[in-house]
Amino acid sequence: MNNFDYCSPTRIIFGKDEQKKVGEYVKQYSSNILLHYGGGSIKKSGLYDEVVESLKKAGVKYTELGGVQPNPKLSLAREGIKLVKEKGIDFVLAVGGGSVIDSSKAIAAGAKYSGDVWDFYLGKAKVQEALPVATILTIPAAGSESSPNSVLTDEETVMKIGINFPALRAKFSILNPEFCFSLPPEQRANGICDMMAHIFERYFTNTPDSQVADKLCEGVLKAIINNAHKVFENPKNYDAWANIMWAGTLAHNGLLGMSRQEDWGSHKTEHSLSAVYGIAHGAGLAIIFPAWMRYVYKTNIGMFVQFAVEVWGIDYPLRDQEAVALKAIDKTEAFFKSLGLPTSLKEINAKESDFEMMAEKATAFGDIGAFKKLAKKDIIEIFKLAYK
Numbered sequence: 001m002n003n004f005d006y007c008s009p010t011r012i013i014f015g016k017d018e019q020k021k022v023g024e025y026v027k028q029y030s031s032n033i034l035l036h037y038g039g040g041s042i043k044k045s046g047l048y049d050e051v052v053e054s055l056k057k058a059g060v061k062y063t064e065l066g067g068v069q070p071n072p073k074l075s076l077a078r079e080g081i082k083l084v085k086e087k088g089i090d091f092v093l094a095v096g097g098g099s100v101i102d103s104s105k106a107i108a109a110g111a112k113y114s115g116d117v118w119d120f121y122l123g124k125a126k127v128q129e130a131l132p133v134a135t136i137l138t139i140p141a142a143g144s145e146s147s148p149n150s151v152l153t154d155e156e157t158v159m160k161i162g163i164n165f166p167a168l169r170a171k172f173s174i175l176n177p178e179f180c181f182s183l184p185p186e187q188r189a190n191g192i193c194d195m196m197a198h199i200f201e202r203y204f205t206n207t208p209d210s211q212v213a214d215k216l217c218e219g220v221l222k223a224i225i226n227n228a229h230k231v232f233e234n235p236k237n238y239d240a241w242a243n244i245m246w247a248g249t250l251a252h253n254g255l256l257g258m259s260r261q262e263d264w265g266s267h268k269t270e271h272s273l274s275a276v277y278g279i280a281h282g283a284g285l286a287i288i289f290p291a292w293m294r295y296v297y298k299t300n301i302g303m304f305v306q307f308a309v310e311v312w313g314i315d316y317p318l319r320d321q322e323a324v325a326l327k328a329i330d331k332t333e334a335f336f337k338s339l340g341l342p343t344s345l346k347e348i349n350a351k352e353s354d355f356e357m358m359a360e361k362a363t364a365f366g367d368i369g370a371f372k373k374l375a376k377k378d379i380i381e382i383f384k385l386a387y388k
Helices: 019-027 047-057 074-087 100-110 118-122 177-182 184-204 213-227 238-252 265-277 283-310 319-338 354-362 376-386
Strands: 013-016 032-037 059-063 092-095 135-138 149-154 157-163 171-174
Touching: 013 019, 019 047, 019 135, 032 047, 032 074, 032 100, 047 092, 059 074, 074 100, 074 149, 092 100, 092 354, 100 118, 100 135, 100 149, 118 149, 118 157, 149 177, 157 265, 171 238, 177 238, 177 376, 184 213, 184 238, 184 265, 184 283, 213 238, 213 283, 265 283, 265 354, 265 376, 283 319, 354 376
Parallel strands: 013 171, 032 059, 032 092, 092 135, 135 171
Antiparallel strands: 149 157
16 A cells, blocks of 8 residues: 545535535635536526525525536636636536536636646646635536546647646535436446546556445445446436445545556546547547557556456466456447447547547647556557557
C-alpha cells in the first residue's frame, strides 16, 4: 500500500424529496447564486419548478444560465464567469448531470481568477480557490457531484481536458434516485459505463497489497453489474437506481483509489475521441476500455485474473491465466453490448485516418497512464484494436 491523504468534504443528501429543501441548504452559504443547468429536461420533469420554489421560499436570489451540452463547452463557462462577476454572485448551484456540474466548477474557479479559466486546463495555473458549488444530481454517471474534477472542451482547438483540484469539490450534493426514472436508455447505459470506468482506472494497478481498495472496487463493480439490467427492465425500480446512484458517487469521490497508483490512460484516450466525434463520454469509454484491456493485460496478468474471479465469477485452471484474463475482457465487452453501448469505432463511423490526430491530442502533455505507460504509438494501436 502507498501512503495517502484522503478528505471528501462533500455532504451527500440522499433520498426522496430532498430537492425540495435545496433553498434551506443553499441559504447557509449564499443569498445570491447562479442556477446552472442544461436543456429543458429539468423543466419538463418539474424539477426546475421545485428548485425555484425552494430558493424563493428561502429568500435566495438566483440568476439562470442554461444551455450546458454533453462534453461541456469552454465558451459557455466563459459566459458564466462573466455573468457571475457582473452580478456579484458568490455561489453556483448545478442542477443536472456531470456536464452541468463540470461546467459549474469551471465557472466557480474562473470567477476567482484574473486570467482565462482555460489556463487551469492547460496546466498554466492551479485552482487555489473557487466559489462554493452545490449540485442536484439528475444523471448518475460522472461522479462529479463529490469529486474534485472538472472536464471541459475547447471547441476551437477540439481539446477536451480534465483537471483535479480540492477547491472544486461541491459543498453538498442532493441525490434522489427518482430523478433517474425518466432517463432514456442511452443515458442509463452511458452512466453505468462511466462509473464502471472510473473504478477500472483505480482498480487496475501495479501497487501490491492494496487489499481494502481491491475489495471496495470489486464490491461496487458487482453492485453496478447486479443492478444494471434491473433499471432497463423496470426504469422506476427505486432500489436498483439507489444502488447505482450511490455507486456512481463512490466510484469517483476518491475513496476507491486510496493506497494505490491510479491509471487514467483510457479516460484521456477517450477524451480525444469524444472531443472529435461528439459522442457521449460513456459510449466512448465502452469502446476504448476493452481495447485498452487487450493491449495492456500482460503488464500485470494477475490483476486481470483477479478481476475475472472476483468480479465476473470466472473459474479457471491456474496454468492458463491468459485465457482467464481474456475471458474477463470478453465478458466486460459483452456486458457493455448488452446495455446497448457501442464497443467498436466502426459503430460510430470513426475514421482510421483520424487515429494519429486523436493520439496526438491524447498525449499532448506527454505519455499517459500508469498501469502501462502509453505513448502516441500505443494509443494508435489501441484505436486499431477498437476498430473491429
